[in-house]
Amino acid sequence: MTNQELAHAIVKNLGGETNIANLTNCITRLRIDVKSRNNVDLEAIKQLDGVLSVIDQGTIQIVLGPGKVTKVANEIHESTTINVDVEDDDEFDVAADTKASYKAKQTSSIQQLFRHIGNIFVPIVPGLVASGLMLGIANLITNLANPDAGILDPAVLESDWYLLLEAIGNLLFGALGVFVGINTAREFGGTMVLGGIAGLLINAPVLDDIGSLNLFGLNLEISSGLGGLLGVIVAAYLFVRIEKFIRKRVADSLDLILTPLITVMVGSIITIVVIQPIAGVLTSGITWFLVDIMMESGGIIGGYILSATFLPLVTVGMHQGLVPVHLELIDQFGSTTLLPILAMAGGGQVGAMIAIYIKAKNQRLKNTVASVLPVGFLGIGEPLIYGVSLPLGRPFITACLGGGFGGAFLSLFQVGAITVGPSGAVLIPLIADNQYLLYAIGLIISYAGGFILTYLFGYKEEMVRKLYGDNTDQPKKKETKQKEASAPKQQEETHIASPLSGDIRPLNELNDEVFATEAVGKGVAIHPTEGKLYAPVDGTVTTVFPTGHAIGITSENGAEILLHIGLDTVEINDNVFELYVAKDDKVEKGQLLCTFDIDAIIDKGYDVTSPIVITNSDAFETIEPVNEMYVKAGSKLLTVK
Numbered sequence: 001m002t003n004q005e006l007a008h009a010i011v012k013n014l015g016g017e018t019n020i021a022n023l024t025n026c027i028t029r030l031r032i033d034v035k036s037r038n039n040v041d042l043e044a045i046k047q048l049d050g051v052l053s054v055i056d057q058g059t060i061q062i063v064l065g066p067g068k069v070t071k072v073a074n075e076i077h078e079s080t081t082i083n084v085d086v087e088d089d090d091e092f093d094v095a096a097d098t099k100a101s102y103k104a105k106q107t108s109s110i111q112q113l114f115r116h117i118g119n120i121f122v123p124i125v126p127g128l129v130a131s132g133l134m135l136g137i138a139n140l141i142t143n144l145a146n147p148d149a150g151i152l153d154p155a156v157l158e159s160d161w162y163l164l165l166e167a168i169g170n171l172l173f174g175a176l177g178v179f180v181g182i183n184t185a186r187e188f189g190g191t192m193v194l195g196g197i198a199g200l201l202i203n204a205p206v207l208d209d210i211g212s213l214n215l216f217g218l219n220l221e222i223s224s225g226l227g228g229l230l231g232v233i234v235a236a237y238l239f240v241r242i243e244k245f246i247r248k249r250v251a252d253s254l255d256l257i258l259t260p261l262i263t264v265m266v267g268s269i270i271t272i273v274v275i276q277p278i279a280g281v282l283t284s285g286i287t288w289f290l291v292d293i294m295m296e297s298g299g300i301i302g303g304y305i306l307s308a309t310f311l312p313l314v315t316v317g318m319h320q321g322l323v324p325v326h327l328e329l330i331d332q333f334g335s336t337t338l339l340p341i342l343a344m345a346g347g348g349q350v351g352a353m354i355a356i357y358i359k360a361k362n363q364r365l366k367n368t369v370a371s372v373l374p375v376g377f378l379g380i381g382e383p384l385i386y387g388v389s390l391p392l393g394r395p396f397i398t399a400c401l402g403g404g405f406g407g408a409f410l411s412l413f414q415v416g417a418i419t420v421g422p423s424g425a426v427l428i429p430l431i432a433d434n435q436y437l438l439y440a441i442g443l444i445i446s447y448a449g450g451f452i453l454t455y456l457f458g459y460k461e462e463m464v465r466k467l468y469g470d471n472t473d474q475p476k477k478k479e480t481k482q483k484e485a486s487a488p489k490q491q492e493e494t495h496i497a498s499p500l501s502g503d504i505r506p507l508n509e510l511n512d513e514v515f516a517t518e519a520v521g522k523g524v525a526i527h528p529t530e531g532k533l534y535a536p537v538d539g540t541v542t543t544v545f546p547t548g549h550a551i552g553i554t555s556e557n558g559a560e561i562l563l564h565i566g567l568d569t570v571e572i573n574d575n576v577f578e579l580y581v582a583k584d585d586k587v588e589k590g591q592l593l594c595t596f597d598i599d600a601i602i603d604k605g606y607d608v609t610s611p612i613v614i615t616n617s618d619a620f621e622t623i624e625p626v627n628e629m630y631v632k633a634g635s636k637l638l639t640v641k
Helices: 003-013 042-046 068-079 094-104 109-144 154-158 160-174 176-187 192-202 206-210 228-247 252-297 299-308 310-315 318-333 338-359 363-377 382-392 394-413 424-430 436-458 461-468 598-603
Strands: 020-025 029-034 053-057 059-063 212-215 218-221 494-497 502-505 522-528 532-534 539-544 550-555 560-564 577-579 592-596 610-614 623-625 636-640
Touching: 003 042, 003 068, 020 068, 029 068, 042 053, 109 154, 109 160, 109 176, 109 318, 109 424, 154 160, 160 176, 176 192, 176 228, 192 228, 192 252, 212 252, 218 252, 228 252, 228 318, 252 299, 252 318, 252 338, 299 310, 299 338, 299 394, 310 318, 310 338, 310 382, 310 394, 318 338, 338 363, 338 382, 338 394, 338 424, 338 436, 363 382, 363 424, 382 394, 394 436, 424 436, 522 623, 522 636, 539 560, 610 636
Parallel strands: none
Antiparallel strands: 020 029, 029 059, 053 059, 212 218, 494 636, 502 522, 522 610, 532 592, 539 550, 550 560, 560 610, 577 592, 623 636
């Protein structure tokens, strides 16, 4: 049966599309909830060519195997009105592919740190925007009530409504440390309220009242707010580490009493004595470098460099580390002059898009530009970067250089923003000290800079042909190796290394019928002792499930290896898995593919035992696991012949 015929037959035997309440797919199977069982024929589905197994455990699971399950899910999605959450392998998506490729390269410790910082602050951004806009409105009322303006009665500034507006606008900024502490604890798998206490501690007014603390014979100068949000993040992370350490060592009956008590007591002492002073020095150093050196001493050159180099930082995820810097500047000076300068980088991208649209002959490219340009004006730059300029190459560079001119202009006037979050034209209402016009002029300069440099030097039609191929109507799909992989060399013995460290368990012991019956292939399972997944062979990444819980790799000798972290972990939506590879990446044996939080998986009630299977087992004569009870990542796990 073709995938289309199989999809049609599955839907028919499930009682038709009107009987399907919910349909999702993971890396090996379709998961279906039906409205009524009366018209469902599971026996007929089991007999369909291509169906490996059918499991009925409330939710119906139809096992099709890696690769095929996505294609069949796509066919169901395209030929019915059923909303299927699938990863479309056949659709050419330049933006998604480019973004995934760059994200997959963010594997250094520094890049991972910035990614964690992004996860901490992104949930707070809507509140920052709302609070900033309210303060912006209050600011506008203040200006209009100025006696020199003569537009509003100055008495409005004493009204209850104005005072309430200003107070609500300041609420989040006054409690920002608490939210940052809570999000930090959640990001690293700790108790959120303890993270909130860490945030409260950093900003506790009593620290100012005490001033000097005598501890172990030392007089420590302490103060409220020392270390800023950087101190909050480090303190909350420390609380998480202490909490996990204590929890593993106390009896369950005493956990609720001792774990939080010891965490707060020990964590607070270390925070006041060690973290606050060090974080205070670091925060002051960062502020000194960006404000005093780059923007004040550097002048227009500093502004140009900051703006022109910002988007390269975005592509490697390092821009997330600037969010606490902006907020620290707002706390110290009332506004961040850094944000408007960096926002000019997006303006350069907008100008580059206009130049490309004018010069491009390829209609598909023009359509792409036309679709992403409006959001670019609103300060949402990712579709422009990952969808057009970065895949083309040179326009990304000219756009960055062009945006630098807007940053240079704004640096002359020290234009600031009263909150973080928006960019582009949307940032205009949030500009401090009524410098709206100057910011708008800076945007226009950045548009012009990106347009001129891209029009003159950044675009050639050959770039488009390289990306889309000679056929201007159809994009060129990525070249993928034909599955010579499926025709392994005869009688060649290959060792597959263990991707995990942990206890080895046979598949038939798993509480998952699909893996236990070897429906998708032979192999073994590992109960991991470390949350790191490594490549077991040299090969190509053929499948990466969006959640990060499952990765498929085809080895050089044709073994199709499925690495599945835990059982039913496709249902986990939190930041438990951290991917470092993308589909079609070439990997080497021992390369880090993914990290995962073992404790978080277990705490959510999932089995962390991880099947490692050869999904094209029929192509091999023998698949033999090592005769060991424990295996270390990188050592031999399977021998295939």
